[in-house]
Amino acid sequence: MRQFFPVEDLARDDRFVQTNMAKRLADTRSAVDVKQSKSKSRSASNRLTPERHDASDAARSLMHGIMVGEIQALEGAGRTAHDFEAGDGTGDTIPFELKLDMARQAWDEARHVEISAKLSDWMGTEIGQFQENTVLFEAACSNDPVLRLAGVNRALEGLAIDVFTQMKEFGQLAGDPFLEFCEDWMLADEVTHVKMGSDWLRKVTEKDPERRKKALEFQQVVDKLFSFGGARGESDESPIGLARRFRELAGFTDDEVDTISQMDQEALEERMATVRLAQEAAGV
Amino acid sequence: MSPQVTVAPEQFVMVAYDAGEIAEMVRDLSAQIGIANPVSVEVDERTPLSKMSASVDGTSSDATVRLIFESGALENTKQLTTFGAPRARLSIGRMLLRASDRLSGRFDAAPDDLELTNPQNAAWDTYCGGRLQRLGLEPVEQQYRYDFRNRFGFGDAVDADFDRLWAADDLGWSDFPTVD
Numbered sequence: 001m002r003q004f005f006p007v008e009d010l011a012r013d014d015r016f017v018q019t020n021m022a023k024r025l026a027d028t029r030s031a032v033d034v035k036q037s038k039s040k041s042r043s044a045s046n047r048l049t050p051e052r053h054d055a056s057d058a059a060r061s062l063m064h065g066i067m068v069g070e071i072q073a074l075e076g077a078g079r080t081a082h083d084f085e086a087g088d089g090t091g092d093t094i095p096f097e098l099k100l101d102m103a104r105q106a107w108d109e110a111r112h113v114e115i116s117a118k119l120s121d122w123m124g125t126e127i128g129q130f131q132e133n134t135v136l137f138e139a140a141c142s143n144d145p146v147l148r149l150a151g152v153n154r155a156l157e158g159l160a161i162d163v164f165t166q167m168k169e170f171g172q173l174a175g176d177p178f179l180e181f182c183e184d185w186m187l188a189d190e191v192t193h194v195k196m197g198s199d200w201l202r203k204v205t206e207k208d209p210e211r212r213k214k215a216l217e218f219q220q221v222v223d224k225l226f227s228f229g230g231a232r233g234e235s236d237e238s239p240i241g242l243a244r245r246f247r248e249l250a251g252f253t254d255d256e257v258d259t260i261s262q263m264d265q266e267a268l269e270e271r272m273a274t275v276r277l278a279q280e281a282a283g284v
Numbered sequence: 285m286s287p288q289v290t291v292a293p294e295q296f297v298m299v300a301y302d303a304g305e306i307a308e309m310v311r312d313l314s315a316q317i318g319i320a321n322p323v324s325v326e327v328d329e330r331t332p333l334s335k336m337s338a339s340v341d342g343t344s345s346d347a348t349v350r351l352i353f354e355s356g357a358l359e360n361t362k363q364l365t366t367f368g369a370p371r372a373r374l375s376i377g378r379m380l381l382r383a384s385d386r387l388s389g390r391f392d393a394a395p396d397d398l399e400l401t402n403p404q405n406a407a408w409d410t411y412c413g414g415r416l417q418r419l420g421l422e423p424v425e426q427q428y429r430y431d432f433r434n435r436f437g438f439g440d441a442v443d444a445d446f447d448r449l450w451a452a453d454d455l456g457w458s459d460f461p462t463v464d
Contacts, residue, residue: 017362027365029298029332029355053335053402056431061361124427130361174434282297284330 003083007134007141010075015128016068021135021225025271028278032237035276045236048166050174058239059170060125066163067116068132073160074109076140076152077102084145089204094145098204101196105153108189115182122178139222146204146211150219153197158247158260159226160190165243191250198251223260230268234261237268287314287349288322298329299355301367306358306376309369310351313377316419317384323349325376332356332364337397338379340386349383351376374416374423381412390456406435407449407460414450425450436463 012018031046048058080094081102087093117127139151164187171179205212227233232240242264247257289310291303310323321340334356340347357375360368385391385408394400400408413428429446436442445461452459 019364024364027332029330029365031331031333050434051402053405054333055402056427056434057334060427060430121426122430124424124430126424128362131364175438176434177438279298279330284298 004141004143005075005079007137010072010134010137012132015126017128017131018134019131020133020138024133025229025274028275028282030272030275030279031239032272034272034279046239047236047241048170048239050170055170055174056123059167060120060123061130062163062167062239063116063120063123064125064130065133066160066167067113067120067127069136069156069160069163070109070112070116072134072137072140073152073156074106074113075137076148076156077105077109079140080145080148080152081106090208092143092145095200095204098145098200101200105193105196108193112186112189115186119179119182135225139225142218144211144215146201146215147218149197149201149204150215151222153193154201154219154252155222155226157190157193157197158223158250158252159232161187161194161246161250162232162240162243164190165246166240187246191246194247194250194252220259220263224263224267227264227267229271230264233264233268235265235268238264286311287320289314289325290323291325291327293327293329296327296329299359299365299367301327301329301355301358305367305369306372309372310376310380313373313380317377317380319349319380319384319387320345321347321349321383321387323351323380323383326350326352327355327358328353329355332359334359334375336375336379338382338386339396340383343387343389347387349380349387351379351383353379370422373421377416377419377421378409378412381415382408385411392457394457401463403435403463404460406431410446410449411452411455411460415453417450418453436461 048062049055052058081099084092084094086096086099089095120127136156139156140148142148142151164183168180168183168187171183201212201215205215230238232238232242234242242257242261244257248254289307291306294303296303306325306327310325314320314323331354333354336351336353336357339350341350353375358367358372360366361371382397386394410428410432413423413425416423417425428450429443432446433442436445449455449460
């Protein structure tokens with residue numbers, strides 16, 4: 001069986017249309033009023049709550065994003081379980097117990113895909129109705145297993161904690177019993193996945209501080225990407241909040257969460273500046 | 285009779301939409317719905333959101349129907365920034381039905397679209413969705429049902445209200461449910 005699977009070769013049927021971050025960022029429209037003027041059609045808060053006029057549409061789109069994210073997380077965890085030989089964690093090897101954790105995660109993600117597909121159906125979404133951003137799997141394509149732990153288990157699954165918390169609250173506020181229940185259960189798994197990543201990253205790099213530093217730097221790069229131009233963050237302009245409490249339970253320190261929050265804010269400001277320039281250049 | 289239709293902007297720069305294609309779609313749907321009034325369409329291409337509204341400046345046959353869309357309402361969700369004809373037909377059809385309702389006089393008590401509450405919007409959308417289906421368009425009923433539940437609650441009585449609105453063809457503003 002092949003090792004190190006490139007993103008272009010992911011198996012999808014013709015319902016799925018894929019995109020990437022470069023294409024997403026080339027879209028210079030903005031849900032936030034970048035000129036800061038008051039407009040009736042734009043709400044003061046962009047947070048995804050049932051009060052938003054487009055709440056159901058936005059929730060459907062996010063739910064679809066969760067479903068394809070789960071597919072990619074399944075593929076990422078499965079690859080890590082397979083791509084590296086069992087060993088003491090040095091070089092290209094990973095401890096056998098880490099392989100077992102990745103296999104368990106792959107099974108969790110497979111269950112999440114099924115749950116997300118059923119939730120999408122419940123919300124009236126067709127599979128493939130929205131495009132699939134493959135950036136999540138791209139974080140799982142490193143040749144160093146420790147970088148995969150940082151990119152997938154800490155950054156990607158950390159984002160999952162934020163997203164599931166937001167969706168769980170959405171279900172709770174809207175009174176949707178299925179959404180709230182399912183998101184709560186999946187959230188519990190994601191906290192476990194992040195904790196596994198945090199623990200293994202520390203353990204595998206225990207005697208290699210340089211490798212740990214490199215992994216944490218990689219995680220910051222990926223975390224900024226996963227902010228999606230400030231779509232996640234603690235600002236009201238971000239649809240998805242930063243779930244501090246659950247991140248803490250998953251092994252993030254306060255300093256780490258503060259750093260992510262700051263990067264989210266930077267990503268939002270950079271995105272708004274880019275959009276503002278593009279809109280001025282286009283004369284709209 | 286085909287109504288006079290104007291679309292602004294005439295040239296799009298942030299999305300790959302064609303004003304002529306939109307105008308043609310509006311003319312076609314207006315004929316299906318039975319609107320002969322002039323129609324003015326405005327698209328806000330600065331935002332990917334999908335809010336929309338319909339208004340009329342009178343009830344006579346020459347009153348202008350004004351439709352305003354955020355660009356996401358007309359978009360292909362599989363290829364962002366490109367025009368999505370099936371989605372656009374549903375969005376435009378929904379707004380034309382609202383305009384038609386307002387022209388009928390049975391919705392005189394309704395607030396302006398941008399002043400509608402979320403439940404009022406969901407109820408009206410449901411009433412439009414069922415009629416669009418009977419016109420041969422393909423709204424996803426479960427989407428409308430989910431929107432309706434989000435606004436009115438998740439329960440059998442709410443579902444019964446949804447079914448009544450979806451099946452109806454001749455309602456007035458006072459027939460819509462209100463939030464308890």
